[in-house]
Amino acid sequence: MEAVNLQGMRTPPPPSPETLLFGTPLLAAAPTWTDLAWLRGLTRLPILLKGITEPADAARTIEAGMDGIIVSNHGGRTLDGVRATVELLPEIVETADGAVPVLMDGGIRRGNDILRAIALGATAVLVGRPYVHALAAAGAPGVAHVLRLLRAELELAMTLTGCATIADIDRAVLVRGA
Numbered sequence: 810m811e812a813v814n815l816q817g818m819r820t821p822p823p824p825s826p827e828t829l830l831f832g833t834p835l836l837a838a839a840p841t842w843t844d845l846a847w848l849r850g851l852t853r854l855p856i857l858l859k860g861i862t863e864p865a866d867a868a869r870t871i872e873a874g875m876d877g878i879i880v881s882n883h884g885g886r887t888l889d890g891v892r893a894t895v896e897l898l899p900e901i902v903e904t905a906d907g908a909v910p911v912l913m914d915g916g917i918r919r920g921n922d923i924l925r926a927i928a929l930g931a932t933a934v935l936v937g938r939p940y941v942h943a944l945a946a947a948g949a950p951g952v953a954h955v956l957r958l959l960r961a962e963l964e965l966a967m968t969l970t971g972c973a974t975i976a977d978i979d980r981a982v983l984v985r986g987a
């Protein structure tokens with residue numbers, strides 16, 4: 810039987826050789842779908858599940874009562890070679906079928922990247938390294954500058970593709986590659 814602490818949290822079992830990842834108990838402590846049910850029961854706040862890369866997991870996220878999906882490969886840092894999120898996005902949007910918002914991150918560097926993601930069905934995008942690098946280079950004003958640039962570039966891309974509002978952005982703005 811699984812141990813449960815006073816807050817109702819699952820206490821990870823002691824690591825076995827099978828759950829040791831390169832000598833660390835990382836996998837043994839990883840949250841499970843059961844933990845999501847526990848978390849859902851604790852709050853009515855929206856919960857968005859990050860790191861979804863498979864349609865089957867997207868379906869399970871919705872079944873688990875989550876409020877949104879974040880398509881993410883964590884910036885490709887943890888598993889080199891995992892498919893790009895912009896490539897994964899359409900099949901996950903199709904699976905979600907409007908039931909919950911689908912956000913994505915990974916490789917958003919310019920306004921065009923935001924336009925493309927929204928055209929492929931993303932409700933919104935998130936950024937990681939651009940704001941971290943800006944913070945390191947120029948502090949809080951650097952972060953504000955990056956966000957201003959992304960917004961200005963998105964507005965320019967929308968103007969050039971004839972989209973007056975975010976809701977006007979659809980697949981018609983995309984050109985299919987060979």
Ligand SMILES: Cc1cc2nc3c(=O)[nH]c(=O)nc-3n(C[C@H](O)[C@H](O)[C@H](O)COP(=O)(O)O)c2cc1C
Pocket residue numbers: 859860881882883884885886914915916917935936937938939941
């Ligand atoms: C230094 C660093 C540490 C990160 N640590 C985590 C983490 O602990 N958990 C997580 O879900 N994602 C983590 N991420 C991934 C980001 O949350 C985000 O998914 C990713 O940076 C988005 O891609 P981008 O950097 O290309 O915008 C980390 C990213 C960086 C650059």
